[in-house]
Amino acid sequence: MAPTGSTWSDRYVVAISEDIREFCVKLGGLWFDSRATHGWVPGACMHVCSLFSVCSGSFEQGSFCETFHSEVAGWRNCEACGKRLHCGCIVSIHAYALLDAGGVDCILCTRKSYAAAAMAPNQMCPTPTMHMPQNVADKKDSFVKSWRPPGGPYPSQWRQNSLWSVSGIQSDLQQRLAYEFDRPSGSEKLPPGRTFIHAQEKKFDDMHDRPTTPAGMNQIIRDRHADGHGQQTSMDPAHSYALYQREGPNPNSLHDHSHHGGESDSTSARKGIISEGCSSNIVSSSFKLDSRHPLESLLKENISLLPVGVGCTITNCPPVNGRNDIVRIIPHQPTSQTPSSAASSAQKQFYSHTVIDPEYQSHFRNGKPRMDAKARSQLLPRYWPRITDKELQHLSAEYPKRTNSKSVITPLFEKMLSASDAGRIGRLVLPKKCAEAYFPPISQPEGLPLKVQDGSGKEWVFQFRFWPNNNSRMYVLEGVTPCIQSMHLQAGDIVTFSRIDPEGKLIMGFRKSTTQEQILRQEQPTKPANAAVTAPPEVNVNVARPHEVNTENKNISPVDQAAVGKVENGGVAQKEGPGTARSSPGSLKRKATSVGPKIKRFRMDNEESMELKITWEEAQELLRPPLKAPSVVIVDGHEFEEYEEPPILGRRTYFVTDQSGENHQWAQCEDCSKWRKLPVGALLPSKWTCSDNKWDPERTSCESAQEATTEELAELFPIKAGAAKKPKARIEPDSIDVSDGLDTLANLAILGEGESLPSQPTTKHPRHRPGCSCIVCIQPPSGKGPKHKQTCTCNVCMTVRRRFKTLMLRREKRLSEKDTEEPRRKEVPQTGSDPPLGSTSPTSSPQKADANPDDAEDMVVDHRMSSSPVKNQIDLNIQPEREDEQSPKSNAVGAARLPRDNPT
DNA sequence: TTATTGCATGGCT
DNA sequence: AAGCCATGCAATA
Numbered sequence A: 001m002a003p004t005g006s007t008w009s010d011r012y013v014v015a016i017s018e019d020i021r022e023f024c025v026k027l028g029g030l031w032f033d034s035r036a037t038h039g040w041v042p043g044a045c046m047h048v049c050s051l052f053s054v055c056s057g058s059f060e061q062g063s064f065c066e067t068f069h070s071e072v073a074g075w076r077n078c079e080a081c082g083k084r085l086h087c088g089c090i091v092s093i094h095a096y097a098l099l100d101a102g103g104v105d106c107i108l109c110t111r112k113s114y115a116a117a118a119m120a121p122n123q124m125c126p127t128p129t130m131h132m133p134q135n136v137a138d139k140k141d142s143f144v145k146s147w148r149p150p151g152g153p154y155p156s157q158w159r160q161n162s163l164w165s166v167s168g169i170q171s172d173l174q175q176r177l178a179y180e181f182d183r184p185s186g187s188e189k190l191p192p193g194r195t196f197i198h199a200q201e202k203k204f205d206d207m208h209d210r211p212t213t214p215a216g217m218n219q220i221i222r223d224r225h226a227d228g229h230g231q232q233t234s235m236d237p238a239h240s241y242a243l244y245q246r247e248g249p250n251p252n253s254l255h256d257h258s259h260h261g262g263e264s265d266s267t268s269a270r271k272g273i274i275s276e277g278c279s280s281n282i283v284s285s286s287f288k289l290d291s292r293h294p295l296e297s298l299l300k301e302n303i304s305l306l307p308v309g310v311g312c313t314i315t316n317c318p319p320v321n322g323r324n325d326i327v328r329i330i331p332h333q334p335t336s337q338t339p340s341s342a343a344s345s346a347q348k349q350f351y352s353h354t355v356i357d358p359e360y361q362s363h364f365r366n367g368k369p370r371m372d373a374k375a376r377s378q379l380l381p382r383y384w385p386r387i388t389d390k391e392l393q394h395l396s397a398e399y400p401k402r403t404n405s406k407s408v409i410t411p412l413f414e415k416m417l418s419a420s421d422a423g424r425i426g427r428l429v430l431p432k433k434c435a436e437a438y439f440p441p442i443s444q445p446e447g448l449p450l451k452v453q454d455g456s457g458k459e460w461v462f463q464f465r466f467w468p469n470n471n472s473r474m475y476v477l478e479g480v481t482p483c484i485q486s487m488h489l490q491a492g493d494i495v496t497f498s499r500i501d502p503e504g505k506l507i508m509g510f511r512k513s514t515t516q517e518q519i520l521r522q523e524q525p526t527k528p529a530n531a532a533v534t535a536p537p538e539v540n541v542n543v544a545r546p547h548e549v550n551t552e553n554k555n556i557s558p559v560d561q562a563a564v565g566k567v568e569n570g571g572v573a574q575k576e577g578p579g580t581a582r583s584s585p586g587s588l589k590r591k592a593t594s595v596g597p598k599i600k601r602f603r604m605d606n607e608e609s610m611e612l613k614i615t616w617e618e619a620q621e622l623l624r625p626p627l628k629a630p631s632v633v634i635v636d637g638h639e640f641e642e643y644e645e646p647p648i649l650g651r652r653t654y655f656v657t658d659q660s661g662e663n664h665q666w667a668q669c670e671d672c673s674k675w676r677k678l679p680v681g682a683l684l685p686s687k688w689t690c691s692d693n694k695w696d697p698e699r700t701s702c703e704s705a706q707e708a709t710t711e712e713l714a715e716l717f718p719i720k721a722g723a724a725k726k727p728k729a730r731i732e733p734d735s736i737d738v739s740d741g742l743d744t745l746a747n748l749a750i751l752g753e754g755e756s757l758p759s760q761p762t763t764k765h766p767r768h769r770p771g772c773s774c775i776v777c778i779q780p781p782s783g784k785g786p787k788h789k790q791t792c793t794c795n796v797c798m799t800v801r802r803r804f805k806t807l808m809l810r811r812e813k814r815l816s817e818k819d820t821e822e823p824r825r826k827e828v829p830q831t832g833s834d835p836p837l838g839s840t841s842p843t844s845s846p847q848k849a850d851a852n853p854d855d856a857e858d859m860v861v862d863h864r865m866s867s868s869p870v871k872n873q874i875d876l877n878i879q880p881e882r883e884d885e886q887s888p889k890s891n892a893v894g895a896a897r898l899p900r901d902n903p904t
Numbered sequence B: 001t002t003a004t005t006g007c008a009t010g011g012c013t
Numbered sequence C: 001a002a003g004c005c006a007t008g009c010a011a012t013a
Helices: A053-061 A090-095 A107-117 A139-146 A166-181 A197-203 A237-247 A280-286 A294-305 A339-345 A373-378 A389-403 A432-438 A481-486 A514-523 A537-543 A558-563 A585-595 A606-621 A710-716 A741-751 A795-826
Strands: A012-016 A023-027 A030-033 A040-042 A075-077 A084-086 A096-098 A104-106 A220-222 A328-330 A408-416 A427-430 A448-454 A459-469 A472-478 A494-501 A505-511 A631-635 A638-642 A653-657 A663-668 A675-679 A873-875
Touching: A104 A107, A408 A432, A427 A432, A432 A472, A432 A494, A448 A481, A459 A481, A653 A710
Parallel strands: A220 A328, A448 A505, A638 A873
Antiparallel strands: A012 A023, A023 A030, A030 A040, A075 A084, A096 A104, A408 A494, A427 A472, A448 A459, A459 A472, A494 A505, A631 A638, A653 A663, A663 A675
16 A cells, blocks of 8 residues: 555554564554554554555455455455455455354355344354354344353354444444554553453453364454444444454453443443464464554553463464464444443453363462452452362363363352342342353343253253342342252352353352351251262262362362352351451451341340340350360460360360369269269260260169269259259250250240340350350461461450450459458368369360450460360460359369359 | 242442 | 442232
């Protein structure tokens, strides 16, 4: 062409050298020269355009590609009508549509093929063949059958196919060029909805690997946006086709619902760059653009987003008809460009595309979300999918079995089920961004049916829809109840959504929440744990347990893990990302709202709270250390037992010291109600009978006489003399004296109007209930937190220090008071004189507290007095409020004492 | 009356 | 402060 003063079009001209090393763009009177160093320059392109000098005239005359350079490589035949087309020139982009299956269609044929498709708005483009003229039928059904989430490695992506036009494309490109190229520094100037490659830098996440594409796939860089006039324009179906069928795994292919206010999905913009899959390294070799060049920067920026080893988005492909790759700048679809839609079109696109490739995987750390920083920045951490290498490998091995293909796993997102989600209503609220990013675009509230496979291969069809909400949308999956039930999911469990490529199938996994399991055990002890939890690994998608992603947890579902958040801190999925602080108050709050009943239902007036406080304290008396041995952490030089498991409820016993100084504890047989003297170290389950009395062979039967009269015992500890058998489950808030801890808890729950305690018997310390501030509750799970150093200022350490300090002060005070109390105690008939033990367990299970609310800061940590086998240990597993009675030795000076005071 | 649907509300990030 | 989203709740079936 004639560079100087030459005008190909009054709109734009793009020319690219055959080796794609250089290009130029003309917009209005300005040229952008890839070799130039000053960006847009007036005048004319002086080099690249010359390559196309022969075209200019034809272009101006509208005869471009029809009559021109017929001898030049790049001519192809329309697959439908056989018409000769040139598809190798950037300027001819509007004249053809690439077919995924190979070959091209002329614009007319493509338009025809899309006429029907356009009748079904908001449907993504099915597989390429589905859009051939002879295959356009029953779009909705085909959607269900063939829809693939955006970002799939192969064509057949989103489709919004009704409102674009060639003119729109042209003007769109003009806009694009104006916006994108005329910006030396990237996307800062990019208005919402105008996302070109530059924009990717800020808006998009990783690019996605795509398998080697069929020969003939050219490199496509495209974008769509509104035309230059702000008018809603129609995109030619052919262009729509060309766009969508190539969007492939690019995160940019994520649809934009453009719903805010406008509710005009059909006009939503899709943004992003599109490329055909090849290898990323070719990019660097083929696109030797000046680093100052916007396009190159675009490319580089995007390439830089790629994880090492992952196929790139900007790729080079085999030449078409011998011609070198061509960079096609495909105009963006115009949008209605209402302010809302524009904003919506700016929707960030995030994506995490997991390729089952060892090299790829090696670039991820276990437990980290399979998404790059940008994705993380766009998606709330709680929705981050996470997967470990191991899980990926498992998936990669598992899914090809079902799909007969080399699967690519893309964890999309995860969500902890709320009560509403898990309820009978059968509606799963989807995170908006996730829904818009990973699910097909919907313009009507009715939405679309969406097929989702579970890990076992069972296919579910949900209705993916939305509700208008506050000028926005609220996305839901309807009809999930059967699926939820089949997975035995409850509120607090996590459902995961991943995609298997190239099939493009959505897979839904889940992971049971540890907390949920605990609650489940507490509330439904007779009900077996979620079957899915114990299901064989083969059904891994449905069987994974919550776990630390990067730990050695077994029985983990890779799929689940692929899209499931880390569960920690008692099994509650963290809202924060891996790099954020754990267990923030906010996350706990959030958890409370999402897991349990609606938070409002937790609310109690002060009176109720007080009552519950008492009952809790009483319940605490029944706590026994968990079976699992604690780990020991050092805080301020003190050893702390850190229990991973909460205390369990054991049987209430009474500690006494007889006259010989020997310590005993007395327990009551559940069957005969006889009291048996046991060693102090005996740990009794909540259900205990004489037959369990392995310490006293003479009294292993209920037939055996009681060693002491009840009246005598009544003087030692607060039992009712003469009460041969205390009624079970006696509910006296001020006199919790039941024989069975579980019953007690159940009854206490009744006292607490069923809100403060598990409604069912439990063996777990309900540490995560509102208001519980015990160390167990505030400490991170054992082994999951950093080692506590002397200078550690974490919440646990600070609390421990504070409480320990309070404890020491109180002990001093107590010691000073002891002298006056001692004579009085000696007057009481005793069975012994030895100092009593404070606890039946090494963890100094509270044997009684005076339940002084003012002692909230007290530490139940008399490591000198504690019977803990570890000296100088502060038991983290104790309710602070129960500290007083935890220093029994200090209180026992020769006199038998009642280690557990009257609860009242 | 019960279940479902669709929107509204408000807590929370 | 805006927007998300969990849930309430009235309308409807």
